[in-house]
Amino acid sequence: MDMTPIMIGCDHAAFQLKQRICQYLTDQGIDVEDAGAYSEEAVDYPDYGIKVAAAVSTGKFKRGILICGTGIGMSMVANKFSHVRAALCADLFAAGLSRRHNNANILVLGGRVIGDILALEIVKTWLETPFDGGRHQKRLDKFDRIDEIGLCAAHAQEKR
Numbered sequence: 001m002d003m004t005p006i007m008i009g010c011d012h013a014a015f016q017l018k019q020r021i022c023q024y025l026t027d028q029g030i031d032v033e034d035a036g037a038y039s040e041e042a043v044d045y046p047d048y049g050i051k052v053a054a055a056v057s058t059g060k061f062k063r064g065i066l067i068c069g070t071g072i073g074m075s076m077v078a079n080k081f082s083h084v085r086a087a088l089c090a091d092l093f094a095a096g097l098s099r100r101h102n103n104a105n106i107l108v109l110g111g112r113v114i115g116d117i118l119a120l121e122i123v124k125t126w127l128e129t130p131f132d133g134g135r136h137q138k139r140l141d142k143f144d145r146i147d148e149i150g151l152c153a154a155h156a157q158e159k160r
């Protein structure tokens with residue numbers, strides 16, 4: 001299991017699940033930084049998605065976990081950040097492949113979509129599965145190229 005510290009964030013819709021995941025990670029001996037939300041009072045998910053994605057994007061944290069009702073809003077926010085590869089996973093197969101093929105550095109969960117037990121199993125699989133590298137690294141390098149020169153320029157270059 002990857003034991004590097006994790007930053008976690010959620011909105012009100014996933015507060016209870018976030019608490020369970022924090023407890024699970026702590027029980028495994030993993031340091032967790034809890035970016036909130038800290039209750040079920042309604043908040044705006046981008047505020048928490050931005051905190052975690054920024055920390056992963058800048059390298060302050062190697063890994064993050066984000067949870068909202070569907071996981072969709074958090075995914076949209078997180079994947080706007082350079083060097084963030086956020087994967088919304090609702091099953092173990094996707095969780096494993098998000099690591100093996102995509103080297104996902106943020107796991108996103110939908111607290112209203114999956115049950116707590118499955119969510120914890122997904123977290124476990126995600127932390128235990130290494131990146132395959134090889135041909136997949138070549139593909140991820142193209143993500144970084146978008147960050148470097150911008151999407152329009154990257155597209156124009158491919159057409160040339």
Ligand code: RB5
Pocket residue numbers: 011013014045068069070071072073074
């Ligand atoms: C909150 O009601 C809900 O919109 C949010 O948790 C999330 O599902 C957004 O994508």
